[in-house]
Amino acid sequence: MTLVLASGSSIRAELLKNAGLAIEVDPADVDERAVEAPLLEAGFPPEDLAAILAEAKANDVSSRRSGDLVIGADQILAFQGERRTKPEDMEAARRQLLAFSGKTHELLSAVVISRNGEAIWRHVSTARLTMRDLTPKFIGRYLAAAGDDVLSSVGAYKLEGIGVQLFDKIDGDYFTILGLPMLPLLDHLRALGAIET
Numbered sequence: 001m002t003l004v005l006a007s008g009s010s011i012r013a014e015l016l017k018n019a020g021l022a023i024e025v026d027p028a029d030v031d032e033r034a035v036e037a038p039l040l041e042a043g044f045p046p047e048d049l050a051a052i053l054a055e056a057k058a059n060d061v062s063s064r065r066s067g068d069l070v071i072g073a074d075q076i077l078a079f080q081g082e083r084r085t086k087p088e089d090m091e092a093a094r095r096q097l098l099a100f101s102g103k104t105h106e107l108l109s110a111v112v113i114s115r116n117g118e119a120i121w122r123h124v125s126t127a128r129l130t131m132r133d134l135t136p137k138f139i140g141r142y143l144a145a146a147g148d149d150v151l152s153s154v155g156a157y158k159l160e161g162i163g164v165q166l167f168d169k170i171d172g173d174y175f176t177i178l179g180l181p182m183l184p185l186l187d188h189l190r191a192l193g194a195i196e197t
Contacts, residue, residue, distance in 0.1 A: 001194050002068040006061035006114075011160075012073055012180045019182060021195065026065065028057035028072065046078040047124045050110035055119045063117030069194055072112045075179040077154040079105040086154050090143055093156035097142075097166070100155070101134040107155070109176045111185050113192075121188050125181035127172025129155075134166065142166065 005013055008027035016023050035056050036049055044052070051074075058072025077084040079100065087093035106128050113121040134142075142162065143150065150156045150163075157163030159170075159177050175182040189195045 002065070003189070003194060004061060004065055004068050004070045006057045006070050006072040009073070009179065011178055015175065015178060015180050015182055016071075019186060021189075023071075026061050026070075028060040030056045030060050032056075032074075040083070046076040046083055046106070047108045047110070047126070049083065050074045050076040050108045051112070051122055051124050054110035054112040055114070055122065058112040058114035058119060059117050062114035066116060068115070069189075069192065070114045071185070072114065073180050074110050075154060076108045076110075077105055078108060079103070084154060087151055087156050089151070090148070093143060093150050094136075094139055096156050097131075097134060097139045098136065100131045100166075101139075102131060104128055104130040105155070107172070107177055107179075109179050109181050111181050113185075113188065123181055123184045123188070125173055125176040125184070127170065127176045129167055129172070129177070130169040131166050132168040 003021055003023045005016060005023050005025050006028040013025055032053055035053060039049055039052060053074035054072045058070045062068065062070035087096050106126055108124055108126050110124045112119050146162050157166055173181060190197045
């Protein structure tokens with residue numbers, strides 16, 4: 001049984017490969033903003049947005065890969081009741097980090113397994129991250145050191161790198177923060193017989 005990751009995320013692929021899984025990468029072709037627009041209008045909570053987007057990606061790829069197990073994932077950042085998206089430029093990243101300074105936000109990471117175009121398993125994990133009080137000067141130095149890489153992250157940070165310096169406290173699973181709840185995923189893949197027990 002072939003395991004397929006429906007994502008172009010290098011960190012998600014690396015997490016799966018580091019866990020000893022043989023995977024194929026086949027990124028989904030899903031217009032995420034088009035999928036989530038009616039959901040946002042209807043007031044869906046962030047965890048539902050993440051789960052629906054992950055399922056859309058997994059189903060998109062699995063509909064053209066008969067019999068394969070396709071893993072779809074999505075991550076939503078919720079801050080003060082609002083969903084945040086990836087910053088579009090360094091100025092947006094700076095403003096976002098200033099807003100997060102001294103406050104807590106949530107990362108909701110959803111993972112879905114689909115087969116033959118249909119979801120057969122879903123899971124959403126939440127991590128709560130509290131940033132320390134950041135000065136504008138520190139934020140400027142941090143962004144200069146981290147570079148444009150922060151623009152590929154919804155929070156304008158990568159915890160596995162220099163971004164760890166932004167935080168006071170983290171409640172939640174490290175893999176959830178990286179965008180793929182590995183422990184429940186591996187557990188379910190074992191239950192399916194896709195990996196050894």
